[in-house]
Amino acid sequence: MAIIVDRDTRLVVQGITGREGSFHATRNLHYGTNVVSGVTPGKGGESVEGIPVFDTVRAAMKETAPNVAMVFVPARFAADAIYEAVDAGIGTVICITEGIPAHDMLRVYNYVRPRGVTLVGPNCPGVLSPGKANVGIIPAEIFSEGPVGLVSRSGTLTYQIGHELTQLGIGQSTIVGIGGDPVVGSSFIDVLARFEADAETEIVVMVGEIGGAEEEKAAEFIGAEMSKPVVAYIAGFTAPPGKTMGHAGAIISGSAGTAQTKKEALEAHGVRVGTNPTEVARLAAEVVGSRAG
Amino acid sequence: MDLYEYQGKELFARAGIPVSEGRLATTAEEARAAAEELGGQVVVKAQVLVGGRGKAGGIQLADTPEQAEEHAAAILGMDIRGHVVRRLWIERASDIAKEYYLSVTFDRGEKKPLFMLTTEGGVDIEEVAEKSPEALARLHVDPLEGLQPWHGRWLIFTAGIDSPSEQKQVTAIVEKLFGAFVDFDAMLCEINPLIVTPDGEVKALDSKFTVDDNALYRHSDIADMRDLEAADPRERLAREKGVTYVKLDGEIGILGNGAGLVMATLDVIDQVGGRPANFCDLGGGGDAQGVVEALEVITSDEQVNAILFNIFGGITRCDEVARGILTALGQMEIRHPIVVRLDGTNAEEGRRLLTEAAPANLYVEETMLSAAEKVVSL
Numbered sequence: 032m033a034i035i036v037d038r039d040t041r042l043v044v045q046g047i048t049g050r051e052g053s054f055h056a057t058r059n060l061h062y063g064t065n066v067v068s069g070v071t072p073g074k075g076g077e078s079v080e081g082i083p084v085f086d087t088v089r090a091a092m093k094e095t096a097p098n099v100a101m102v103f104v105p106a107r108f109a110a111d112a113i114y115e116a117v118d119a120g121i122g123t124v125i126c127i128t129e130g131i132p133a134h135d136m137l138r139v140y141n142y143v144r145p146r147g148v149t150l151v152g153p154n155c156p157g158v159l160s161p162g163k164a165n166v167g168i169i170p171a172e173i174f175s176e177g178p179v180g181l182v183s184r185s186g187t188l189t190y191q192i193g194h195e196l197t198q199l200g201i202g203q204s205t206i207v208g209i210g211g212d213p214v215v216g217s218s219f220i221d222v223l224a225r226f227e228a229d230a231e232t233e234i235v236v237m238v239g240e241i242g243g244a245e246e247e248k249a250a251e252f253i254g255a256e257m258s259k260p261v262v263a264y265i266a267g268f269t270a271p272p273g274k275t276m277g278h279a280g281a282i283i284s285g286s287a288g289t290a291q292t293k294k295e296a297l298e299a300h301g302v303r304v305g306t307n308p309t310e311v312a313r314l315a316a317e318v319v320g321s322r323a324g
Numbered sequence: 325m326d327l328y329e330y331q332g333k334e335l336f337a338r339a340g341i342p343v344s345e346g347r348l349a350t351t352a353e354e355a356r357a358a359a360e361e362l363g364g365q366v367v368v369k370a371q372v373l374v375g376g377r378g379k380a381g382g383i384q385l386a387d388t389p390e391q392a393e394e395h396a397a398a399i400l401g402m403d404i405r406g407h408v409v410r411r412l413w414i415e416r417a418s419d420i421a422k423e424y425y426l427s428v429t430f431d432r433g434e435k436k437p438l439f440m441l442t443t444e445g446g447v448d449i450e451e452v453a454e455k456s457p458e459a460l461a462r463l464h465v466d467p468l469e470g471l472q473p474w475h476g477r478w479l480i481f482t483a484g485i486d487s488p489s490e491q492k493q494v495t496a497i498v499e500k501l502f503g504a505f506v507d508f509d510a511m512l513c514e515i516n517p518l519i520v521t522p523d524g525e526v527k528a529l530d531s532k533f534t535v536d537d538n539a540l541y542r543h544s545d546i547a548d549m550r551d552l553e554a555a556d557p558r559e560r561l562a563r564e565k566g567v568t569y570v571k572l573d574g575e576i577g578i579l580g581n582g583a584g585l586v587m588a589t590l591d592v593i594d595q596v597g598g599r600p601a602n603f604c605d606l607g608g609g610g611d612a613q614g615v616v617e618a619l620e621v622i623t624s625d626e627q628v629n630a631i632l633f634n635i636f637g638g639i640t641r642c643d644e645v646a647r648g649i650l651t652a653l654g655q656m657e658i659r660h661p662i663v664v665r666l667d668g669t670n671a672e673e674g675r676r677l678l679t680e681a682a683p684a685n686l687y688v689e690e691t692m693l694s695a696a697e698k699v700v701s702l
Contacts, residue, residue, distance in 0.1 A: 107541065132539035133430060134509050137467045140435045170638035170669055185584020190638045191692070194668060211583060213432050213511075240584055243432045266587035269594045270603075274570045277583025277605045279538065280432070285450065290591075307592050309693055 033160030033205045034180070034225040034232070035123060035149065036064075036099060040164045043091050043121070044069045044082070045112045046103035046128075053079050055103065055127070055168050062165040067095040070115075088119040099123040101157070101166050106130035109153060110139050117148050125166050126152035126216070133279070136214040143216065150216025154278070156186040156208035169206060177202020179315055180226035182219060183238035184211045184245075184278070188266060188308065192238060195312035201319055204232040211240070211278025219249035227257050234260045234318050236311060237302075239293055241267035242281045246293040254300030260318050263297050263304045264311040265290045325535050328371040330413040331549045332513075332531030339504035341497055341515075342527035346415035355396030358414035359389040365417040368395040372407040373554060380404045385417060410553065418529060423517035424485075425449055426494070427532075428465075428501055430511045436464040437505060439475065439498065441483045445517040459483075471502040493526035494518070508546060509539030558602075558624055565617040567604060574599025576699055577622040577631040577660070579615075581606045581640055589634045592692055598700035601628045606635075611644065612651035619652055623660065632699040633664040634692060635674075642666040642674030650681050661702045663687045665695035 036042075042059065046052040047069025057080045060066040066082050068091040075086035085091040088100065100116035102109055102124060109128040116124045124143070131153045143150050151158055157167010162176040168186075174193045181196075181203050183189040189208055196203065207222050209215050219237060226232045235257075239246040246265065253261050268290040270276050272283040283289050294304045303318075305311030327335070333343045347358035348371075359366045370382030377383060382404050386392035392414060402409045423446035431438040441461045444452050453460055461482035465471055476495035485491055497518070505513045514532035521527070540547040552560055562569030568583070572590070576598045580586035583605050590600040604622060606614055622628060635645050649664060662685055666674040671690075678688050687702075689695035 106538065130538045132509055132542075133511060133536045134467070134506060134539065137430070137435060137437075141466060141468050168639055173638065173668060183584070185582060185587075187580075187582025187636045187638060188584030188588055190668060191585055191588070191636045194636070213430065214435055238584070240587060245433075248433070264588075266584050266591060268591045269572075269600060270587060270590070271570075271572065274603075276570060276587050276603055277568050279536075281583060281587070306595060307693065308588060309691070 032229050032231045033163050034222070034229050035151065035158045035205060035207060036164040036166045037160050038163050040099050040166065041065050041067045041095070041097045042099050042101060042166055043067060043088065043095065043097035044101045044103060045088065045116065047071055047079050047082065047084055048074050048077065049103060052103035056080070056082060059165050059167070062171050064164040064166060067097050088115045088121070092119045092121070097121060099125065099166060102126040102128055104128060110135035113139050113150065114142065117143050117146060122147070123149040124151070124216070125157050126150065127155065127157055127167055129154035131212070133213050136212065140214055140216060151207065152210045152216060154212045155210030155215070156189065158205065158207050160205045161203055167208065169208065173197060174206060175202035177204065178231065178233035178319060179203045180229065180232035180235040181206040181238070182222040182226070182235065183208055184240050185238060185266065188238055191308045192236060192264065192311055195309055196315060199312055199316045201316055204229060211280050213243070213280045219245050220252045223249060223252060223257060223261070227259055232259065233322060234262065234315060236315050237261055237263045239263065239265045240278070240281050241270050241276065241283050241290050242278070242288045244288065247296040250296040250300045250302060253302055261302045262311055262314045262318060263302050264308060265293045265304065325537055325540065325550060326373045327533040327535065327549060328373065328411065328551070329369065329531050330371060332533030333528065335504055335508055335533060336528050336531055339500045339507070341500045341504070342525070344415045344418055344527065344529070346413050349396060349412045349414050350410060352393045352397040352400065355412055355414050356389045356393035359386060359392035362414065362416050366392055367415050367417050368392055368399060369413045369415060370399050370402060370404060370409040371411040371413055372404050372409055374405045374407045377404050382409060407554070418519060418527070419522050420519045421522045422520040424494070424520070425452070425516045426497065426501065426518045427512070427514035427516070428505045431464065434464055436466060437502070439463045439465065439479055441479045441494070441498070443483055443485060449516065465502065471499060487524070489524050490520060490526055497526065508543060509536045510534060511536050558621055561624060562621045565621060567618045567621055568607065569621050570603040571625065572600050572602050574601045575627055575629045577601045577625065577628040578634070579604045579606055579618050579622065579631065580634040581636065585634065585636055589632065589692065589696070592696045593632070593700065596693070596696045596700050598696070601625055612648040615645070615648040615652040616655055619656065619658065623658060629660060630699050630702045631660050631662045632695060633662065634695060635666050637666065637668030637671055637674070641670045642668060643670040643677060646674035646677040650677065653683055653686070658685070661685045661687065663689055663695050663699040663702070665689045665692055667691070
């Protein structure tokens with residue numbers, strides 16, 4: 032097992048003929064992901080690395096029966112692309128696109144949520160289940176199969192921590208980048224619940240950052256609902272209030288959303304919080320080691 | 325993007341929310357002329373993108389144009405919590421009978437717009453929420469349902485507004501504020517205070533307006549409102565160059581790829597006893613041009629005395645970044661010592677390239693921690 036994407040994934044890539052879309056669709060394909068189709072309006076009938084391209088998601092649905100959509104279209108068309116995938120009956124949408132207006136995502140979120148659709152992102156690196164499927168831009172060669180579920184708001188920081196884990200000989204079940212925007216389709220809690228239910232995942236490493244209150248909510252969820260150990264890292268202890276630190280969502284407003292309050296909330300629920308990526312990997316290794324022993 | 329009070333009020337007026345008449349002034353003479361034009365008592369208000377200007381003396385009443393000029397001369401150039409006043413809003417003075425508070429914000433937790441209304445306005449809303457939460461009417465609006473008349477009714481009755489005339493005016497303002505919030509892609513629209521005059525007229529006496537940067541492409545008029553001079557000059561330079569840069573107070577210049585990794589780098593620098601001078605994200609790039617532009621921004625900060633590159637190669641390949649760094653160093657003269665940490669995709673090749681070229685002031689490190697320790701020791 033793994034979560035969100037695995038060997039049963041049948042992927043359609045929206046925006047497959049774009050520069051980024053074709054590059055990453057091809058990478059995902061070569062990793063072994065079952066990329067069944069792509070969609071670019073007006074380019075139906077073409078193909079990318081042997082992947083058939085359709086004009087609409089419905090047409091792709093009819094011919095290739097995808098169950099996961101990856102969105103690579105430009106920001107101003109991305110909300111539309113998500114609606115199109117959901118309306119075609121696709122149950123999991125992973126949106127890589129960054130820069131989508133927050134109000135667009137607000138409506139998308141409230142539309143997809145009651146329909147039971149899993150939306151990951153936007154502005155995220157995607158989802159990788161090592162050895163099974165890679166949907167997005169995560170460099171798979173850094174990661175390996177194993178017991179750690181990794182969930183993060185940040186891309187390169189995830190790679191850094193995954194790399195440190197791999198160097199300690201610890202692999203991962205699934206790596207989920209939930210994205211750094213103010214409105215994301217999947218929260219930490221959504222992903223933690225899936226890791227809790229996943230047989231392959233033994234422990235979870237959660238990588239948060241300043242802004243919002245999702246880490247605090249996750250802390251309560253972990254305390255109340257999770258039996259598996261969780262280790263966390265929070266980036267942004269030295270971030271000044273009122274400044275956006277790269278991600279639209281990474282901003283301290285007033286006294287809310289600081290790294291310190293997030294760390295304290297997590298520790299209050301028994302989560303060990305590392306002070307840098309190296310320490311987090313070491314803490315995770317300790318937990319894995321003690322469980323193996 | 326945060327707007328000045330007068331810019332927010334302009335958007336309020338466009339949405340049909342009543343505001344007082346006013347004029348923008350950037351000199352004491354303009355303030356005097358504005359007061360003459362408006363006639364009668366005026367308020368001279370410092371325009372800064374920070375709270376607390378009243379307490380700092382940035383808001384003054386003037387009975388005559390001469391007085392307006394005097395106040396303007398005193399307020400212009402004033403430093404309000406690190407923000408220098410360069411613009412004034414001269415507004416016709418209002419008589420105030422009551423002060424309410426009304427806002428609609430982007431509630432990230434609930435992922436819905438959130439209205440807040442209280443008759444205890446004019447003060448810090450967080451204080452009201454803490455001390456008398458029952459006085460604060462809070463209501464979420466489903467973005468798919470949109471604002472319905474019941475939302476406005478619920479807000480006025482729950483907040484305890486009992487005058488029929490006020491009820492009518494406030495519900496109309498609620499509707500228009502929601503219109504402004506959606507139409508202008510706002511993250512925050514706040515009216516504090518929303519005043520009732522002795523004649524019973526309800527209007528916005530202040531505005532706090534934040535617009536989503538990601539949506540500015542569909543609001544070029546609002547994008548043009550950005551006050552480029554208000555930003556730190558280096559942040560302005562960075563914006564022009566397309567580099568994500570935030571000025572901080574320390575001495576160690578930081579470049580990295582990815583917002584999370586850069587934030588983590590700042591923390592690690594702090595942990596080993598250094599102080600970061602900036603946040604700078606190269607993004608997915610790392611080619612020579614990107615490195616040159618980021619270095620130009622970072623080295624324009626005179627406080628910087630050493631530079632740390634923290635690169636984790638994913639899609640970005642470390643050998644490419646190494647070539648970018650070497651090309652950049654060939655193109656520009658950098659007197660600061662530079663520590664480069666490369667890890668991930670093609671890191672060995674990247675480190676080899678740097679070591680072989682061996683510029684005098686360049687140090688190569690393998691881990692984030694050792695690189696941070698090295699740069700702090702220089």
